[in-house]
Amino acid sequence: MVKSFLISLLKKLNFNPFGRKSHVKLGLYGPPNGGKSTLANRICMDWLGEEMSSVSHIAHETREIKIKEKVSIKNKKGKELTFSLVDTPGISTKIDYEDFLKKGMKKVEAKKRAKEATKGVIDSIKWLDDMDFVVVILDATKDPYSQVNITIIGNLQARNIPVLIAANKVDLKKSSMDVIKAAFPQYNVVGISAKYGKNIEEFYDELFRLTK
Amino acid sequence: MVTFKFIPFYEIENLSSAKRVNKLLKVVKEDKIVIMEGRLRSQEEADLIEITMEEISPKFKGIELSVIYPEKSQQNTLQKVKGAFATVLLGDRQGLTIIGPASIVKKIENNPDQIELFTKDNGNRNRKKNKKR
Numbered sequence: 495m496v497k498s499f500l501i502s503l504l505k506k507l508n509f510n511p512f513g514r515k516s517h518v519k520l521g522l523y524g525p526p527n528g529g530k531s532t533l534a535n536r537i538c539m540d541w542l543g544e545e546m547s548s549v550s551h552i553a554h555e556t557r558e559i560k561i562k563e564k565v566s567i568k569n570k571k572g573k574e575l576t577f578s579l580v581d582t583p584g585i586s587t588k589i590d591y592e593d594f595l596k597k598g599m600k601k602v603e604a605k606k607r608a609k610e611a612t613k614g615v616i617d618s619i620k621w622l623d624d625m626d627f628v629v630v631i632l633d634a635t636k637d638p639y640s641q642v643n644i645t646i647i648g649n650l651q652a653r654n655i656p657v658l659i660a661a662n663k664v665d666l667k668k669s670s671m672d673v674i675k676a677a678f679p680q681y682n683v684v685g686i687s688a689k690y691g692k693n694i695e696e697f698y699d700e701l702f703r704l705t706k
Numbered sequence: 707m708v709t710f711k712f713i714p715f716y717e718i719e720n721l722s723s724a725k726r727v728n729k730l731l732k733v734v735k736e737d738k739i740v741i742m743e744g745r746l747r748s749q750e751e752a753d754l755i756e757i758t759m760e761e762i763s764p765k766f767k768g769i770e771l772s773v774i775y776p777e778k779s780q781q782n783t784l785q786k787v788k789g790a791f792a793t794v795l796l797g798d799r800q801g802l803t804i805i806g807p808a809s810i811v812k813k814i815e816n817n818p819d820q821i822e823l824f825t826k827d828n829g830n831r832n833r834k835k836n837k838k839r
Contacts (some may be wrong), residue, residue: 545796565729588768590809612759618758639816641771645755648748 497538518626518705520565523650524617526553526584528631529662530552532561534581534687541567545597547581552597556583559621569702582621583614583643607626615634622649627656627704634661634669634685638677647678658704660697666688685695708739708810708825715743715799723747730805731761734769735834740805744799745773754805766807772814773799774821787812 526591531547538546543678546562549555560581564698587609594604632638650657658681661674665687675683684700686693711733718726720825733740733762746754751771804821806815812824 566807585755585773586768587758589762590767590808591764603764608762612762615759616756619752623753637815640753641751641773641816643812644773645748645771648745652748 497648497700503608509527509677518577519580519624520701520705521580521582521625521628522631523582523622524584524629524631524645525587525601525633525640527551528584528633529688530584531556531560531581531632533629533631533686534562534579534660536688536691536694537565537579539560546579552594552599553586553644554584554589554607556581557607557610557614557661559614559617567701569699570621570662573702575702575705577627578626580621582618583616585612585618585646589644602616619649622653622655625650625655627658627701629660629701629704631660631662631688632674633668634663634671634674638674643677647681657681658700660686660688661685709737711738711740713740718742720797720814721751727757730754731757731769734805734807735761735766737807739811740806742803742805745775745801758766762783766809767794768808770804770806770808770811770814770823771800772804772816772821772823773818775805780830819831 497544522534524530534547535545535549538544541563542565546559547556562579562581564576566574566576566578567661575696589608591601591604592609599607630646630650632643647657647659658676659674660682661669661671663669664671664685669685671683671685674685677686682700682703684693684697686695686697713730713733718729726746730740730742730746731754750778754769754771762768804823806814806823810825812826814824815822
């Protein structure tokens with residue numbers, strides 16, 4: 495608590511004893527299966543020409559922090575933004591290996607996945623303090639009022655970490671940008687389809703605004 | 707049978723963050739649904755998730771968590787000032803926090819004026835309780 499207070503105080507005072515960072519850490523946070531890794535892959539494919547993480551329809555595919563160093567993106571004015579992209583495991587309050595069994599996994603594999611997933615959630619939370627900026631990726635087809643979403647955003651706010659909300663899966667009929675915007679009116683929300691690249695230019699513009 | 711345990715704010719207000727979280731989790735691990743007056747701090751909510759993950763086992767599958775909190779944008783200035791003073795002096799006792807074991811509570815929907823709590827019953831999902839503010 496003391497550590498997070500000091501970090502937020504230094505951020506408030508805009509004080510960095512080690513001088514200006516050459517690049518910053520941009521974290522992708524959110525609940526499982528929101529599309530964090532799909533977005534990480536989209537960013538890396540667009541700017542580095544290679545993917546970063548594996549994706550799956552089964553929750554908790556990303557179970558450890560993944561970092562891609564020195565991702566540089568450019569806007570239309572030619573301005574460049576360089577950051578380390580941090581893809582984090584989805585944060586949830588429950589993990590039941592039986593859910594993985596229902597998806598066709600074997601018991602040993604399901605139990606292993608569940609154990610790794612719990613560690614992944616802990617790591618995601620621990621890494622919050624290290625982020626300079628965060629994109630919270632929410633599934634726009636789902637109820638945004640889950641306590642996990644509120645807890646993630648509340649913790650970022652408490653640490654004075656700038657947040658952009660990416661409402662993902664807007665290509666799906668069930669998606670609703672209005673519901674996400676209504677749930678988090680104090681934040682910029684950009685609707686995207688990480689899978690198909692819809693509105694991705696708008697997302698990059700918002701990243702420049704976020705890190706200004 | 708589903709058991710609810712009410713925890714008034716005075717029972718936790720003088721506890722450290724770690725003790726607050728452990729007290730709540732202890733009750734949940736007894737297969738009871740906690741209804742707590744007030745809410746935890748953001749950091750404590752994150753700690754609750756972290757400790758829950760550390761304790762997950764084949765018997766304990768985690769928690770369902772929801773908070774009903776007065777919508778600040780709908781409060782007038784006087785209400786906001788009063789709320790801020792009360793929070794500084796007494797802690798954040800506004801709202802209600804509901805925490806249940808994931809083996810009993812299937813999900814809690816918060817929309818946010820109404821909370822619906824769905825329980826599991828012998829593997830079948832039933833809508834058990836419907837609370838309104």
